[in-house]
Amino acid sequence: MEKFKLLMMVPPLMGHLAQALELAKPMLARNNQLSITALIMELPIDPHGTARIQSLIAATNVEGLHFHHLPTPEDTSDWNITHRGLFTLKLLEYQKPHVREIASKTQKLSGLLIDLVSTTMIDVADELGVPTYLFFTSGAAFLGLMLHLQTLEDEQNQDIPDLVKGESHLILPSFAKPVPIGVLPAAATQKEYWSTFVLKMTRGYRRAKGIIVNTFSDLESNAISSFSLDSYYGKSSLPPIFPVGPILNRSQIHPQSSEDCSAMMKWLDCQPKNSVVFLCFGSLATFHPDQVQEIAYGIERSGHRFLWVLRQPPVKEGGFPRDYENLELALPEGFLDRTASIGKVVGWVPQLAVLSRSAVGAFVSHCGWNSTLESIFCGVPIATWPVQAEQQLNAFQLVRELGIAVEISLDYNQQKENQALVRAEQVEKGIREIMDVENEVRIRVKEFSEKSRLATKEGGSSYFALGNLIQDICSRSSA
Numbered sequence: 465m466e467k468f469k470l471l472m473m474v475p476p477l478m479g480h481l482a483q484a485l486e487l488a489k490p491m492l493a494r495n496n497q498l499s500i501t502a503l504i505m506e507l508p509i510d511p512h513g514t515a516r517i518q519s520l521i522a523a524t525n526v527e528g529l530h531f532h533h534l535p536t537p538e539d540t541s542d543w544n545i546t547h548r549g550l551f552t553l554k555l556l557e558y559q560k561p562h563v564r565e566i567a568s569k570t571q572k573l574s575g576l577l578i579d580l581v582s583t584t585m586i587d588v589a590d591e592l593g594v595p596t597y598l599f600f601t602s603g604a605a606f607l608g609l610m611l612h613l614q615t616l617e618d619e620q621n622q623d624i625p626d627l628v629k630g631e632s633h634l635i636l637p638s639f640a641k642p643v644p645i646g647v648l649p650a651a652a653t654q655k656e657y658w659s660t661f662v663l664k665m666t667r668g669y670r671r672a673k674g675i676i677v678n679t680f681s682d683l684e685s686n687a688i689s690s691f692s693l694d695s696y697y698g699k700s701s702l703p704p705i706f707p708v709g710p711i712l713n714r715s716q717i718h719p720q721s722s723e724d725c726s727a728m729m730k731w732l733d734c735q736p737k738n739s740v741v742f743l744c745f746g747s748l749a750t751f752h753p754d755q756v757q758e759i760a761y762g763i764e765r766s767g768h769r770f771l772w773v774l775r776q777p778p779v780k781e782g783g784f785p786r787d788y789e790n791l792e793l794a795l796p797e798g799f800l801d802r803t804a805s806i807g808k809v810v811g812w813v814p815q816l817a818v819l820s821r822s823a824v825g826a827f828v829s830h831c832g833w834n835s836t837l838e839s840i841f842c843g844v845p846i847a848t849w850p851v852q853a854e855q856q857l858n859a860f861q862l863v864r865e866l867g868i869a870v871e872i873s874l875d876y877n878q879q880k881e882n883q884a885l886v887r888a889e890q891v892e893k894g895i896r897e898i899m900d901v902e903n904e905v906r907i908r909v910k911e912f913s914e915k916s917r918l919a920t921k922e923g924g925s926s927y928f929a930l931g932n933l934i935q936d937i938c939s940r941s942s943a
C-alpha cells in the first residue's frame with residue numbers, strides 16, 4: 465500500500481538524475497509504504513542527451529518508482545543560451561507550472577524531492593503545504609562553503625565576489641585547512657553567477673525541510689560536524705542534514721553498442737593488476753583540440769597502459785558531449801597505431817564498472833563529485849584535473865585535506881580564454897606519480913574505500929541517516 469508519495473524533480477544532468485534515481489532505490493527498499501514519481505524533463509535542443517536519459521529510465525525498474533514525462537519545450541531562439549547553468553534554470557522555470565499542476569492533483573502527497581539547482585520548486589511545495597527535501601549531489605564541504613558565504617552576505621552585508629578579491633585564503637567551517645581563493649568555484653567569485661542565481665539558490669537550501677548529502681561521515685566528518693555550529697551558518701537554523709552516501713550510479717548506461725563495450729571490458733580484464741590509467745572527465749566536460757593533443761602526448765610519454773574516454777563538444781551549447789565519429793581526426797597523427805597494444809580511446813563507458821576492474825590502477829579525473837565517490841568506493845587513487853563548477857574545490861579537498869589524490873592541476877584556469885594549456889609534461893608527470901604502486905595515496909584510498917562500503921551497510925552511518933530521513937518524511941506526513 466502506497467501511503468507516502470514523493471514527487472522527484474531533477475533536471476537532465478546525468479551527474480544529478482542518475483544519482484537521484486539511485487537514492488530512490490534504498491528509500492523504497494527500506495519502506496514499502498513510500499512511492500516516488502520522478503518528473504522527467506528533457507532539453508529542447510539535445511536529442512543525444514534525451515536518448516541517454518531514456519536509456520537511463522529504461523534501465524531503472526524498481527517497485528514504487530514511477531516516471532512521468534513533463535512536456536519538452538519547443539526548440540525556439542529562446543533556448544540560445546550559452547551558459548549551461550542558466551539553461552537549466554530556464555528549463556526549471558518553464559516546468560514550474562506543470563509541476564504545480566501535477567503536485568496539486570497528487571493525492572496523499574508527502575513532499576517534493578529536488579536537487580541542488582531546483583530550489584525554485586520549493587515555492588510549489590510551500591503553496592501546497594508539503595515539505596521539500598533537497599538532494600545535494602556534491603559534497604558536504606562544498607555545501608558548507610555555500611551556506612557560509614550566504615550567511616556572510618545576508619547577515620554581515622559582505623559582497624562575496626568583492627570579499628574574495630581581496631583575500632588569498634578563506635577560513636571555512638567545512639574545511640580543515642584555509643582554502644585558497646584560486647580554488648573557489650566561479651559560482652562564488654564571479655558576480656554574474658553569485659548575484660544572479662547562486663545566492664538565491666543557496667537561500668533556498670534553508671527553506672528545505674532536510675538536505676540529503678551524497679557523502680559519508682568518515683569522508684567528511686569535519687564538514688558534517690560543522691553544520692551543528694550555528695555561529696558559522698547564521699541566525700536561522702539549518703534544516704537537518706542527512707549524509708546518506710555514497711549513492712553511486714550503478715545503472716551503467718552506455719549508448720555505445722554493447723559489443724564495443726564488452727570488447728573494451730574484455731581488454732581491460734586481460735591487463736595486469738593496477739596497470740591501466742583511466743582518464744575520464746564526467747558527463748559534461750570536453751577539451752579544446754589543442755588540449756586533446758597535449759593529453760595524448762602526455763599519456764604516450766608516460767608509457768603506461770591507458771583507457772581514455774574522449775568526447776567532442778555538444779552540437780549546441782547546453783547539450784551533452786558526443787562520441788567522436790572519427791577519433792583519428794582528433795588525435796595526433798599515428799597515435800592510435802603507436803599505442804594500439806597498450807591503450808584504448810573510447811566514447812561513453814560504464815564508469816563504475818571500469819573503476820571496479822582490478823586492472824585499473826589510477827584515475828585521471830575532473831573531480832566531479834560522483835566520479836570522486838566512485839573512485840573512492842573502488843579504492844582507485846585520483847590525479848586531479850578540475851574543469852568547471854565546484855571541481856577545483858573537490859580537487860583541493862582530495863589532495864590537500866584527504867590525501868587520496870595527486871594533482872595534475874588544481875584549478876581550471878586553463879579553461880579560460882588565453883590561458884595556458886596543461887602541457888604534456890604535466891600530464892605525464894601526474895600519470896607517473898599516481899601510477900606508482902607504492903604510493904601512500906593508494907593505501908589511504910583503500911582505507912576510505914573500506915569505510916565507504918561499511919557506511920551504507922546495516923549499522924553504518926549512512927544507513928542510519930537514511931533511516932532518519934525516511935522517518936522524517938513519514939512522520940511529517942502523518943502529523
Ligand SMILES: O=c1ccn([C@@H]2O[C@H](COP(=O)(O)OP(=O)(O)O[C@H]3O[C@H](CO)[C@@H](O)[C@H](O)[C@H]3O)[C@@H](O)[C@H]2O)c(=O)[nH]1
Binds near residue numbers: 833
Ligand atoms: O563516460 C562516462 C562519463 C561519465 N559517467 C558517469 O557520469 C557521472 C558523472 O558525474 P560527475 O563525476 O559528478 O561529473 P559531471 O557529470 O561533470 O557532474 C556535474 O554534477 C556533479 C554533482 O553535482 C558535480 O560535482 C560536477 O562538478 C558537475 O559537473 C558519473 O556517475 C560517471 O560514472 C559514465 O558512466 N561514463
